[in-house]
Amino acid sequence: MSAVSKDAKRMTTHVLQRMKREGEKISMLTAYDFSMARIIDSAGIDVILVGDSASNVMAGHETTLPITLDQMIYHASSVIRGVKRSLVVVDLPFGSYQSNSDKALESAIRIMKESGAHAVKLEGGKKIKDSVKRIVSAGVPVMGHLGLTPQSIYKFGTYTVRAREEEEAKELIEDAKVLQKAGCFAIVLEKIPAELAKKVSETISIPTIGIGAGPGVDGQVLVSHDLFGLTKDFNPRFLRRYLDCYNEMENAVKAYIRDVKAKDFPNEKESY
Ligand code: KIV
Secondary structure (H helix, E strand, C coil), rough: CCCCCCCCCCCCCHHHHHHHHHHCCEEEEEEECCHHHHHHHHHCEEEEEEEECCHHHCCCCCCCCCCHHHHHHHHHHHHCCCCCCEEEEECCCCCCCCHHHHHHHHHHHHHHHHHCCCEEEEEEEEHHHHHHHHHHHHCEEEEEEEEECHHHHHHHHHCCCCCCHHHHHHHHHHHHHHHHHHHHCEEEEEECCCCHHHHHHHHHHCEEEECCCCCCCCEEEEHHHCCCCCCCCCCCCCCCCCCHHHHHHHHHHHHHHHHHHCCCCCCCCCCC
């Protein structure tokens, strides 16, 4: 049975902002396809992120850089078909917004028009301010993303915790204020010290959604493949696994192979 009542209202950016004001934590998970989106939505998640982490967990790339706008639109439209209640946010992929605000606006409009998604997410602070403003003024809600920004991995060189130093922490707080002023409805804070994430969350009035950012934020996001235990070699400190899908699925496949080889599948009841 679904955890979402039949008359549950669609999640909106305004409801998320009210949740922050009322102290209710926001739940967010990634999804990239119809089947996964249907399960996650019917369980009652607030926000589904069609993350460019699809590049890693769906396509097997080492980074998020190779995924294209067309591929993100394909994933997003599959997700949208499985969703009744959650707010669906889609990452603008690397190369689809960094060059200028015209390109950013065009990419955001393509995502909204061709996938039916409800909002887009961009990585970065001050540098993307104009793009955020233009996308928001075209009527498209924008989520920001600060801290560890995987699209800049080759600039930073590692996936370690960001903004440990005072200078970088100050800059991150400034970036969060700039994004709020530019019109973002929420900001993802990835892999930064818990104390800093709490400070950012207390400084701005829009919700912060943390991943590896401790408990002092307004909501939490995980990559669903990590939560389900499908990515068995990825074990960062911030990750809590709720299933051991990799081993469970491998065992199921082994059992199927055994049954086929033993001529036990299909049996009489499973045949016409
Ligand atoms: O692409 C993604 O999955 C993300 C989350 C880690 C926030 O951006």
